Amino acid sequence: MVCEMEIEDMDVEVLSSMWPDDVGTETDKQFNVEKPAGDQDTLKEVTITEKPAIADLKRLSELMDSTHQGSSQLTNLVKQWEYMQDHAVMLLRDELKSLSRQREEAEAKELEIIEEHNFESNGHENVLVLDDKSDFLRSSSFRERKRSQVFDSEKIEVDEVYDTVGYWKQKALRLEKLLEASRERERRLIEKLNESLKTMESHAAPVEELTQNLRRAEGFLHFILQNAPIVMGHQDKDLRYLFIYNKFPSLREQDILGKTDVEIFDGAGVKESQEFKKEVLEKGMASKREITFETELFGSKTFLIYVEPVYNKLGEKIGINYMGMEVTDQVRKREKMGKLREHNAVRNAMETELNKTIHITEETMRAKQMLATMSHEIRSPLSGVVGMAEILSTTRLDQEQRQLLNVMISSGDLVLQLINDILDLSKVESGVMKLEATKFRPREVVKHVLQTAAASLKKSLTLEGNIADDVPIEVVGDVLRIRQILTNLISNAIKFTHKGKVGIKLEVISEPFFTSENMNDNKPTTPKQILSNEEQNGDPETTVWICCDVYDTGIGIPENAIPCLFKKYMQASADHARKYGGTGLGLAICKQLKVELMGGRLTVTSRVNEGSTFTFILPYKVATPNDHSDDQDEFSDMSDHQHIAEDTTHGYFQFQPLLRSLYSSSEGPVTGQNFLTHNVTQSSCIKLNGFASDLSHALPSTNIAQSEAISSCSFESAHKYPNGESLYKEYESCSSSQASNEGGALVMESEPAVSSRRQEIDPHETTSERCEESSKPDSKPKILLVEDNRINIMVSQSMMKQLGYPIDIATNGVEAIRALQRSNYDLVLMDVCMPVLDGLKATRLIRSYEESGNWEAAIEEGVDLDTPSSETLQNREVCVCSTKRLPIVAMTANTLSESSEECYANGMDSFISKPVTLQKLRECLEQYLC
């Protein structure tokens, strides 16, 4: 490139030497770039780029004359030229001087010769001595020739006779004339020379030099600018274009020159550039700016514009020079970069945020885990306390003591529920939470919740329950959770209410709008699923939606606090938390874990200082009322209660604070103080449910004692008793959902044998066989301990002994299976980690047996069964009766590492963490046995 450039430069120089031909006329055209004479071929590249250029050449030259920039450039050129010219003039003058001197000498010589000839002989007259002899003339051949020509052409003709006076005279005259003419010629020549010199001085040299320089500059500029995305221009002080150079012109010259930007095109950016130019013009300061144009002419383009003011020689502003470079791509790139950077920053911020969240989540998980573990630990002693209280309640107590004890049990139950809530939380989060479907009576639930609340009420509030007539007497649902919701909401309401009343209102509504969307969710258990379960049992039931309002006249909730009301560990405000205490867990559990899990909705409306109403809508199935009449009077003889008939359908209850009613039970309009009655008068199934829901009034042992007496003649209730009791216990200790499943299922089973549902289990057969087998309901349940460590065996055995249960022992899974083959057990305590066959596998095999009725899976596993085939047949019968799910409780070395999930996944019902303690065992036995 450099090379080329040089060549081109040289070309320019060489070619420019041709210029003197037109110097005289080209003065005005010297900047004519459009059609440079003669150099189109050699300067093709350069000239091509010139073509699109638009320039008002005339104006430009004017500008060059009138502006500082122009004049200074010219001045430079002139100075340079003058310097060179001075030199040339000096040389010419020298030559001129030497010429004149030579001429003088020549003349002098001539004269001499003439004189000589005058006096010498004629022999030499015709010799043109000048030609041959004048050596000095030969040096300047031009002159010599000229002179000789002169002499040659003008041969002196003399008429006179030679060598006469006349002849010489004539000759002299002629010579004189010739001389005269020669002089004249010479003078003219000198004149011409001078003239030519002058012309040279005035034209040729400066023009040539200037042109050369200009050409060079021009060529250079064109070379540089030929592909540059640059627009250059000059605008006068009205911002009209006087000159523009544009590499890629989209307009013709005449469309631009003499116009302003605004006149030429419109669109975004045009005005801005116009303003910018004006600003520069006004301020007189050169400046740069980036302007994005959005014009029809050339679309969206960004230009970096440089504008400088132009002054004339007087220092007046006459316009601006303008240069723009298209930087659209760069700007885009820059914007892209900017955006990328922004994205990056955002992403980084998000990442940090995420990390924080992860950290917090991890912390939360750990805290939750700890909470769960702690709750688990707290639950054990607490269930002991509650259990003791229950046992105490079976002893002889007077009315007052009994009521105090009932309150105690209620409170213990509440604490257990709270702990269960926390455990539920982790259960729901790990997806273990299950819902139970049991029959219950909404009225009783409401009544009992209010009663329990009234028992611990320390304010003078009226608690009321209002149940619409169309609410079914019995419905099927997860009574435990519903009761928990109610208790939670009621205790909340009481907490935030200082006077007035708190109440529950139940009414049946039509199917709410949100159900359809709810169906689409993949909730663990939607009400439809519960329904379909029921329907599979061949007993289609109708669903009823019950709307439950829990209202109060309390402090209310400010509107802005409502959204966070249902968040975990949140209370309406920090002040409230301090003032009223609590974990802030209740509502969150109510909403997320209970109501929505069951396919319902929990909402709240509230007015500050007027009260709040929490409304939850849940679907229930209507229980078939066909079995109501069955055992109507079964327990009527044991009831020492009143209000038998009215409770079933009674729709309104009111409770005054227990402060008053506690010590005088007859006081107040309490209708449900002793509503165990009607439970008892209903079918056994209902009784059991009512039993469960009527915690504070349940007198287990006495009931048991009484039921024993009766049941000895009725196999149904004989069977019911332990199951019912287990349900009861389950409720008391708020144990795992599996247990309540068990309870729920058993309640169903214990319905009269005529009931045709649950074909697959065939409760009739089960019950009867069971009864035959264990006709004495108080016979010790059989427990199998599967454990390989003899110390653990010893300890556990001793503990079981102390608890009053003899146990059988198997030291590994295979032995356990053999033992199960031989006889029926009511509970298996299973170590997880054992030689030969571990607890998890053994449990799986046992479950598979329960499903299939044979031990094939175990045999496949390589378990060597010691039963002969004939005996298997016999056992088959026994098997059938043990179709009831055998409770298997894992004994794990560590609750956290030998995961409970694994135990559950392998079919275990629950687990005890090692080391086994009396308390844990007792709790476990309470849960599964009676």
Next chain:
Amino acid sequence: MNTVVAQLQRQFQDYIVSLYQQGFLDNQFTELRNLQDEGTPDFVSEVVSLFFDDCAKLINNMSRSLEQPENVDFKQVDSGVHQLKGSSSSVGARRVKNVCISFKECCDVHNREGCLRCLQQVDYEYKMLKTKLEDLFKLEQRILQAGGTIPQVDIK
């Protein structure tokens, strides 16, 4: 006579409390003691001596396994550690149990050196506990011989 009993009883109390405080025992031992009644007056010492027998046997087995410079049967060691851990946890031998936990960790990563170290430690701990408990039982015997009853100790 009574003062002797009282003194012995106090001594017993102090001693057993110190065993808890020094971490030799935990609540499971209390649990064990609670299981002892008239019907099984030697329950604790029976279980404990069974435990120590087990310890000796298991440690012996494990040390034989770990003696191999190469190809140690870690599965066997692991089962021994598991047994020991279960037993110690059942009797409330807290220190032994704790060593067992790290023993098991070493075993899980097949760290022979670590296992040997833990083995030594477990050996030391169980022997230590053994002498301590023998002392305790002797003290109990003396109280009983002196006509006193073993005092209930509330460990908190």
